[in-house]
Amino acid sequence: MDNLDDQASLLQNPLLQLPNEVSEVYTGDGSVDAKGKPAVKQNSGNWRACWFIIGAECCEGLSFFGISSNLVTYFTKELHQGNVAAAKAVSVWQGTTCLTPLIGAIVADAYLGKYWTILAFSTIYFIGLCSLTFSASIPANAIQFAIFECGLYLVALGTGGIKPCVSPFGGDQFDDTDPKERSKKRSLFIWFYFTICIGIFIASTFLAWIQNNVGWGLGFGIPALFMGIAIACFLFGTPYYRTQKPKGSPITRMCQVLVASCRKWNLEVPKESTNLFDETQERNSSMEGGCNKLKHTNTLKFLDKAAVFSAADDEISTSGNPFNPWRLCSVNQVEELKTLIHLLPILATGIAFSINAAQISTTMLEQGMVMNSTIGSLTIPPAALATCGIIVILFIVPIYDRVIVPFLRRFTGNEKGVTELQRIGIGLFISALSMSAAAVVEMYRLYVAREVGLVHQKVVVPISILWQIPQYVLAGTSQVFTSIGQIEFFYEESPSTMRSLCSALLLLTLSLGYYLNSFIISLVTYFSTKGGKVGWIPENLNEGHLDYFFWLLAALSFLNLLVYIVFAMKFKHKKSSAF
Numbered sequence: 001m002d003n004l005d006d007q008a009s010l011l012q013n014p015l016l017q018l019p020n021e022v023s024e025v026y027t028g029d030g031s032v033d034a035k036g037k038p039a040v041k042q043n044s045g046n047w048r049a050c051w052f053i054i055g056a057e058c059c060e061g062l063s064f065f066g067i068s069s070n071l072v073t074y075f076t077k078e079l080h081q082g083n084v085a086a087a088k089a090v091s092v093w094q095g096t097t098c099l100t101p102l103i104g105a106i107v108a109d110a111y112l113g114k115y116w117t118i119l120a121f122s123t124i125y126f127i128g129l130c131s132l133t134f135s136a137s138i139p140a141n142a143i144q145f146a147i148f149e150c151g152l153y154l155v156a157l158g159t160g161g162i163k164p165c166v167s168p169f170g171g172d173q174f175d176d177t178d179p180k181e182r183s184k185k186r187s188l189f190i191w192f193y194f195t196i197c198i199g200i201f202i203a204s205t206f207l208a209w210i211q212n213n214v215g216w217g218l219g220f221g222i223p224a225l226f227m228g229i230a231i232a233c234f235l236f237g238t239p240y241y242r243t244q245k246p247k248g249s250p251i252t253r254m255c256q257v258l259v260a261s262c263r264k265w266n267l268e269v270p271k272e273s274t275n276l277f278d279e280t281q282e283r284n285s286s287m288e289g290g291c292n293k294l295k296h297t298n299t300l301k302f303l304d305k306a307a308v309f310s311a312a313d314d315e316i317s318t319s320g321n322p323f324n325p326w327r328l329c330s331v332n333q334v335e336e337l338k339t340l341i342h343l344l345p346i347l348a349t350g351i352a353f354s355i356n357a358a359q360i361s362t363t364m365l366e367q368g369m370v371m372n373s374t375i376g377s378l379t380i381p382p383a384a385l386a387t388c389g390i391i392v393i394l395f396i397v398p399i400y401d402r403v404i405v406p407f408l409r410r411f412t413g414n415e416k417g418v419t420e421l422q423r424i425g426i427g428l429f430i431s432a433l434s435m436s437a438a439a440v441v442e443m444y445r446l447y448v449a450r451e452v453g454l455v456h457q458k459v460v461v462p463i464s465i466l467w468q469i470p471q472y473v474l475a476g477t478s479q480v481f482t483s484i485g486q487i488e489f490f491y492e493e494s495p496s497t498m499r500s501l502c503s504a505l506l507l508l509t510l511s512l513g514y515y516l517n518s519f520i521i522s523l524v525t526y527f528s529t530k531g532g533k534v535g536w537i538p539e540n541l542n543e544g545h546l547d548y549f550f551w552l553l554a555a556l557s558f559l560n561l562l563v564y565i566v567f568a569m570k571f572k573h574k575k576s577s578a579f
Contacts, residue, residue: 295335366541434471
């Protein structure tokens with residue numbers, strides 16, 4: 001009878017089969033298919049699933065940037081708001097879109113999982129876009145404005161459930177326990193970012209032209225249409241997806257470690273880590289955790305106290321009752337918090353990069369407005385040069401993936417050419433160069449303004465706007481290295497139970513970069529206008545010193561790069577092992 005029972009168990013749960021059979025047939029990371037059964041390698045995941053995710057994200061990116069890139073124009077031209085009111089309204093909305101991913105990440109990691117979170121929030125997103133389209137098709141009044149605002153913030157909520165989940169969900173389609181599948185994942189985040197840039201390029205050119213010249217009803221309707229296509233594309237891939245079951249709220253798990261370690265502040269940590277509480281001692285670990293158990297590390301030892309057995313814990317163990325998670329945490333749970341803490345310094349150095357990125361739509365744009373934008377019979381809008389960075393990304397990404405990576409691989413032996421940390425560092429260096437290039441161009445522009453006597457006139461200086469191309473090219477190149485490197489790094493190094501949360505924190509640095517940029521501008525304005533001076537960034541840039549501001553950012557960027565190098569050299573990579 002025991003033999004028959006064992007055979008029945010094998011049929012009901014293939015993960016109980018022999019290890020070599022599991023590795024050949026089923027994924028080893030605990031992922032399941034759309035029916036909730038262990039995922040079969042041959043029928044699920046890999047690039048066959050990723051193309052649906054990437055296609056959906058391309059359409060979603062077009063929808064989002066189709067709204068955000070020209071939103072100020074809608075507030076001023078259609079809603080008849082002033083420049084200051086419009087700028088504040090758009091800033092608040094953009095800040096909200098960077099905060100809502102924290103909501104989506106918690107929902108995904110704790111309750112719904114990435115697949116259902118993406119699908120649910122995409123529906124909210126689509127309803128918001130339809131509301132915007134409807135509001136643009138009716139006369140302007142209080143009701144129309146209410147519908148518009150409601151739709152706008154439904155979009156902000158919807159994007160909060162997609163952005164922190166979609167790239168980790170793509171990464172989940174590859175089994176990290178299989179070397180062949182792990183090598184295939186190398187290009188995922190590169191092409192993921194590439195398709196987003198395709199959406200941005202279409203939104204900032206073709207769609208912006210429709211909104212300005214045809215109408216906002218159609219201008220909002222097209223993003224709604226593409227969001228509908230994104231949902232359909234995502235659904236079509238359902239039979240091929242691999243999903244990870246949610247493991248509970250990562251914030252709750254982190255708080256439990258902090259509370260438990262504080263409660264046991266007076267206990268000593270055993271010299272042997274095997275004497276700490278290991279969740280595999282309980283019956284439910286090996287099947288639920290997959291291969292994502294983290295090895296014990298000797299850093300942040302105070303947190304290890306959370307996994308130390310106390311006298312009360314020993315009594316509970318003897319009685320057979322479950323442990324109180326606010327008094328005793330597993331080694332794996334403790335290591336999750338340690339890993340997140342180790343990621344924070346790398347995460348913080350990305351804020352300076354975001355500050356530089358904010359200049360593309362602010363000070364660089366203002367610089368272009370006082371330069372000659374006429375080339376022969378063609379007039380180039382200053383905002384159009386921002387697309388140079390996108391074009392550079394679209395051009396460099398395929399070359400980087402197909403040419404540069406194989407070339408570097410010959411020398412480094414790394415299958416990715418260089419490590420994620422090295423790639424981020426290269427991007428930070430190029431970003432600092434872009435600020436330096438902007439400063440040099442501004443110095444030359446001010447020199448020409450003085451030579452032709454235009455310093456005290458708020459007019460265009462006779463210097464071609466094409467001089468800005470190098471700084472935009474450098475800015476785009478820096479994103480190829482840093483932005484893509486950050487996405488991949490935080491996916492690979494974050495604990496599997498909080499990948500969506502770490503992705504949301506990465507988006508939060510972008511928001512902090514924009515807020516900190518505003519703060520720096522306020523400080524610069526305050527100190528540079530003391531004593532009745534015009535300041536560095538006056539209304540008439542010909543009288544100011546915008547070059548000083550760019551040099552300041554360049555100096556901060558190089559300083560940030562040095563700090564980053566120190567943190568990167570000391571960074572402790574995540575250590576995991578199979579259960």
